[in-house]
Amino acid sequence: MKEILKTKNLSKFFYGLKALDRVNIGVERNKITLVIGPNGSGKTTLINVISGFYKADEGQVLFEGNDITSKPPHEIHKYGIVRTFQIPQPLKKLTVLENLLIAEENPGERISNSLTKKWIKREEETVEKAYSFLEFLGLDHLWDSEAYKLSGGQLKLLEVGRALMANAKLVVMDEPVAGVNPVLANNILDRITELKKQGITFLIVEHRLDLVLKYVDHVYVMANGRIIAEGDSNEILNNREVIEVYLGAPDKEVECRV
Numbered sequence: 001m002k003e004i005l006k007t008k009n010l011s012k013f014f015y016g017l018k019a020l021d022r023v024n025i026g027v028e029r030n031k032i033t034l035v036i037g038p039n040g041s042g043k044t045t046l047i048n049v050i051s052g053f054y055k056a057d058e059g060q061v062l063f064e065g066n067d068i069t070s071k072p073p074h075e076i077h078k079y080g081i082v083r084t085f086q087i088p089q090p091l092k093k094l095t096v097l098e099n100l101l102i103a104e105e106n107p108g109e110r111i112s113n114s115l116t117k118k119w120i121k122r123e124e125e126t127v128e129k130a131y132s133f134l135e136f137l138g139l140d141h142l143w144d145s146e147a148y149k150l151s152g153g154q155l156k157l158l159e160v161g162r163a164l165m166a167n168a169k170l171v172v173m174d175e176p177v178a179g180v181n182p183v184l185a186n187n188i189l190d191r192i193t194e195l196k197k198q199g200i201t202f203l204i205v206e207h208r209l210d211l212v213l214k215y216v217d218h219v220y221v222m223a224n225g226r227i228i229a230e231g232d233s234n235e236i237l238n239n240r241e242v243i244e245v246y247l248g249a250p251d252k253e254v255e256c257r258v
Contacts, residue, residue, distance in 0.1 A: 004029040004170055004201050005050070005081075010059035012042075012049055012225075019045040021225040022059065027170065032192065032202045032215060036236075037222035038245070043205045046222070047172050050203070051083040052076040063170070080169030084159040084176065092148035096139055099147055099158060100130035103165035133161045137191055153177075153184035160191060170201045177208055189215045213237070221245075 005027040012020040020042050027033045035043050048054040050061050052073040061069045063079050073083070090099045104126055134140040137157045142150065150158060156176050163171045176192070177185035185208070192202055193215055206212045213219070213233040221229040221236060223245045229236060236242055 002028055004064060005203065006060075006062045007046075007050065008060040008062065010046070010049060010061065011057050012045055012054055013057045018225050020049065020056075023222075023225070023227055025220050025227065025230075027201060027203050028218065029201055030196060030199055031217040032196055032204060034212060034216040034219045035203070035205045035222060036207070036209065036219060041222040042225040043222055044174060045225075047083070047174060047203065047205055051081060051172050053083075077166070080167065081172060082163040082166050082168035082170070083172045083174075084156075084163060085174050090147040090155060090158055090162070093146060095144050095146055096134065096150070096158060097127075097130055097143040100133060100161050100165045101126060103162040104129075104167075130161075130165060133164045136194075137161050138187065151184075153180040153188065156180060156188055157191065160188070160195075164195070164200075168200060170203060171195075173202060173204045173206075175206050175208075176204060177206060177211055182211065185211050 003026040005025075007023055007025050009022040009024060010020055011018065011022055023042070023046060025033075025035075025046075035046060037043050045054065049056050052068070052071050052075070055070040059069070060067055063076075063081060066079065068076050068079060068081075091102070094102070131140065131143065134143055137160060139154060139157055139161065142154065147155070147158060160171070160176075177188055180188065189212060192204075196202060204212070204216070213236075216233060219231060219233060219236045220227050221239070221242050228245060229239045229242050231239070
């Protein structure tokens, strides 16, 4: 199956306002798909409906052929969809390592496992797995730091680590480099690209086009709750409707900056 996630005529209403208007997108497996658009275009509403934080009013969300429309977030999570937020939400009083450890189910808490010593080996393996992810993300030197001490960019990387611990198949990210300095932002995007090569799929909402466009495989553009264009980065940058609606500059050369 080429597309891991599809929406079919997905709509969401708020007090009579169509926040999503029959939205159809397809997220290809092992690719990075980007959703862009001006403020209020429906981007965050779309990923909120996909991840179960909002219920759809019309249409469907299909993941690996399964209808997950309007299922609650914890059930959608079990399918392998992990959502990160514009403002990271770790447990800030726990250490960086502890934040990763609690993202994975602990078999030692089951009665059948707690009666044997198998859970000890399992926990050792979980710690090793978490630390390997911290090394991959460049956070291993901060393993015993409390999460509240991290910078904004480091917190974003921590959220990626939590998604990895949850064995995510699809990571849905809301502005993963918002408010992050360019050097660390590119580091985050480099890590995302490497994870794509390892078989993880990403659906990303992001405003910082100057940084993110070179990393993505496919782009959807939203305006007024609808998809108005799709294509690769070059096609989007040269699409007149995108320039007029998203960037607001119909009669002059456009530079993609935020």
